[in-house]
Amino acid sequence: xxxxxxxxxxxxxxxxxxxxxxxxxxxxxxxxxxxxxxxxxxxxxxxxxxxxxxxxxxxxxxxxxxxxxxxxxxxxxxxxxxxxxxxxxxxxxxxxxxxxxxxxxxxxxxxxxxxxxxxxxxxxxxxxxxxxxxxxxxxxxxxxxxxxxxxxxxxxxxxxxxxxxxxxxxxxxxxxxxxxxxxxxxxxxxxxxxxxxxxxxxxxxxxxxxxxxxxxxxxxxxxxxxxxxxxxxxxxxxxxxxxxxxxxxxxxxxxxxxxxxxxxxxxxxxxxxxxxxxxxxxxxxxxxxx
Amino acid sequence: xxxxxxxxxxxxxxxxxxxxxxxxxxxxxxxxxxxxxxxxxxxxxxxxxxxxxxxxxxxxxxxxxxxxxxxxxxxxxxxxxxxxxxxxxxxxxxxxxxxxxxxxxxxxxxxxxxxxxxxxxxxxxxxxxxxxxxxxxxxxxxxxxxxxxxxxxxxxxxxxxxxxxxxxxxxxxxxxxxxxxxxxxxxxxxxxxxxxxxxxxxxxxxxxxxxxxxxxxxxxxxxxxxxxxxxxxxxxxxxxxxxxxxxxxxxxxxxxxxxxxxxxxxxxxxxxxxxxxxxxxxxxxxxxxxxxxxxxxxxxxxxxxxxxxxxxxxxxxx
Numbered sequence: 170x171x172x173x174x175x176x177x178x179x180x181x182x183x184x185x186x187x188x189x190x191x192x193x194x195x196x197x198x199x200x201x202x203x204x205x206x207x208x209x210x211x212x213x214x215x216x217x218x219x220x221x222x223x224x225x226x227x228x229x230x231x232x233x234x235x236x237x238x239x240x241x242x243x244x245x246x247x248x249x250x251x252x253x254x255x256x257x258x259x260x261x262x263x264x265x266x267x268x269x270x271x272x273x274x275x276x277x278x279x280x281x282x283x284x285x286x287x288x289x290x291x292x293x294x295x296x297x298x299x300x301x302x303x304x305x306x307x308x309x310x311x312x313x314x315x316x317x318x319x320x321x322x323x324x325x326x327x328x329x330x331x332x333x334x335x336x337x338x339x340x341x342x343x344x345x346x347x348x349x350x351x352x353x354x355x356x357x358x359x360x361x362x363x364x365x366x367x368x369x370x371x372x373x374x375x376x377x378x379x380x381x382x383x384x385x386x387x388x389x390x391x392x393x394x395x396x397x398x399x400x401x402x403x404x405x406x407x408x409x410x411x412x413x414x415x416x417x418x419x420x421x422x423x424x425x426x427x428x429x430x431x432x433x434x435x436x437x438x439x440x441x442x443x444x445x446x447x448x449x450x451x452x453x454x455x456x457x458x459x
Numbered sequence: 460x461x462x463x464x465x466x467x468x469x470x471x472x473x474x475x476x477x478x479x480x481x482x483x484x485x486x487x488x489x490x491x492x493x494x495x496x497x498x499x500x501x502x503x504x505x506x507x508x509x510x511x512x513x514x515x516x517x518x519x520x521x522x523x524x525x526x527x528x529x530x531x532x533x534x535x536x537x538x539x540x541x542x543x544x545x546x547x548x549x550x551x552x553x554x555x556x557x558x559x560x561x562x563x564x565x566x567x568x569x570x571x572x573x574x575x576x577x578x579x580x581x582x583x584x585x586x587x588x589x590x591x592x593x594x595x596x597x598x599x600x601x602x603x604x605x606x607x608x609x610x611x612x613x614x615x616x617x618x619x620x621x622x623x624x625x626x627x628x629x630x631x632x633x634x635x636x637x638x639x640x641x642x643x644x645x646x647x648x649x650x651x652x653x654x655x656x657x658x659x660x661x662x663x664x665x666x667x668x669x670x671x672x673x674x675x676x677x678x679x680x681x682x683x684x685x686x687x688x689x690x691x692x693x694x695x696x697x698x699x700x701x702x703x704x705x706x707x708x709x710x711x712x713x714x715x716x717x718x719x720x721x722x723x724x725x726x727x728x729x730x731x732x733x734x735x736x737x738x739x740x741x742x743x744x745x746x747x748x749x750x751x752x753x754x755x756x757x758x759x760x761x762x763x764x765x766x767x768x769x770x771x772x773x774x775x776x777x
Binding site: 183283284286287288289290291292293294295298299300302303304306307387391392394395398399400401413417420421424427428431434435438439441442443446 | 472475476477479480483484487488490491492493596599600602603604605607608611612614615619709710711713714715717718721722732733736737739741744748751752755756
């Protein structure tokens with residue numbers, strides 16, 4: 170425990186605040202669904218659209234009578250789940266492709282590079298929109314798409330968006346690390362490709378991917394919010410973006426319904442960017458030492 | 460020949476990227492869990508359906524239908540919007556909405572540069588001092604705030620509470636220039652703040668590096684004035700970074716414009732995309748997204764070429 174404190178003391182105050190905020194929402198995402206027995210959609214009929222700090226509603230209620238604080242805590246889980254799964258799975262697939270193609274080089278690498286460029290040539294929100302539009306279409310006019318399928322489609326679309334972003338970073342890092350002396354030395358000593366990849370390339374490439382992965386979490390959260398605002402995101406106020414999208418119609422009468430989801434989204438994105446930046450800086454410093 | 464080869468290779472890659480990304484969209488259309496023709500003509504007779512299938516090239520295999528589609532697409536024949544009874548062509552919607560979005564992006568870039576250039580130079584000259592630290596940290600935070608968040612805050616504070624600017628709809632420049640700018644202030648500012656923040660950061664780093672360079676010391680010892688040094692020796696290399704940054708941020712700007720247009724109800728390209736999405740106009744959607752990808756690629760290439768013009772050192776190596 171003491172060593173953890175020592176490590177934390179090295180960071181600046183904004184970084185510590187970022188870590189704290191991410192820890193808090195992470196905890197909310199895991200613990201809140203277990204603790205709360207009340208429905209986030211409980212309607213307070215006597216408190217329609219009241220402001221913050223009235224009648225025990227910390228963040229007020231919206232015009233439907235939903236408690237905003239409770240909705241936000243409830244929405245934390247899906248918001249973070251979407252971001253973590255999309256970046257985790259997309260990052261893993263992207264890194265795998267990127268590292269292998271950067272290590273093998275030659276024609277395969279050229280093809281992978283063109284494919285990455287092609288996918289990246291579609292702005293990421295537009296790509297996500299296209300994927301969601303196609304995949305969340307009901308098979309015929311008489312059936313509807315279930316909410317779980319909508320969530321799955323959003324996650325899938327954002328995962329596909331993330332693959333080339335992190336894949337390209339992994340590829341670039343692999344290209345530069347595999348030219349280093351210690352890799353040549355290992356090769357000349359007759360080390361197997363798998364050994365070189367696992368012992369020399371991956372440990373050096375992953376930190377670079379990690380730094381961008383934090384930024385990617387921010388990108389995904391913003392994209393998820395944007396999808397909700399465009400009406401194709403996670404349904405029924407189950408994520409921060411969805412709460413924001415539902416609240417924007419009554420923005421003139423109950424502005425707090427818009428403020429609080431915005432604050433949650435903005436703080437999370439700022440924290441992710443701050444941590445990503447710190448990782449990148451420490452990598453640069455390490456690089457400068459070598 | 461030696462000079463032409465890298466350019467040819469780049470053009471080849473470019474073409475491959477465009478073809479692949481549009482082909483990818485074509486395949487996506489085939490992934491629809493439902494039959495596109497049945498969706499458009501729910502009540503049509505088998506003959507009508509067969510005819511539509513032929514016009515959409517859905518009776519061929521993926522590759523042939525893609526190349527037929529691409530040939531039409533290049534010629535501006537992008538099919539119809541079927542929800543409106545088949546009366547309106549996709550191309551007419553493109554020509555109506557695309558200029559609005561391009562204008563918004565242009566204004567946004569101007570706003571971002573107007574904020575970023577003075578701030579970047581100011582913070583670079585005061586690097587490490589308190590004013591630099593405050594501005595730099597604020598900007599880092601601002602660059603992380605999603606643009607829809609800024610848009611909502613501006614709408615509530617400046618639009619609804621203070622009533623300084625309208626928060627909805629669009630007025631053409633020809634109809635009323637004053638109203639035109641007044642309507643676009645809030646959307647462009649909400650898009651420009653984040654962009655300005657990232658430009659300032661890059662400009663600051665660049666100016667600091669340039670000020671330490673030998674040729675600046677040389678220019679100063681020659682007795683050139685500060686403003687002259689800034690313009691000719693510091694700003695020229697820094698503008699390369701700005702162009703690169705503009706190219707890198709273009710994707711985010713396109714996505715941002717899409718959301719912002721929908722928030723402010725501006726009938727631009729992003730609005731069309733969202734509308735096509737909501738009304739399931741997949742034929743139109745395919746062309747819209749292909750145009751977005753095309754525009755993005757073209758912008759990046761132009762930026763690359765401009766960098767070559769500004770910075771002669773990169774001409775050979777790129």
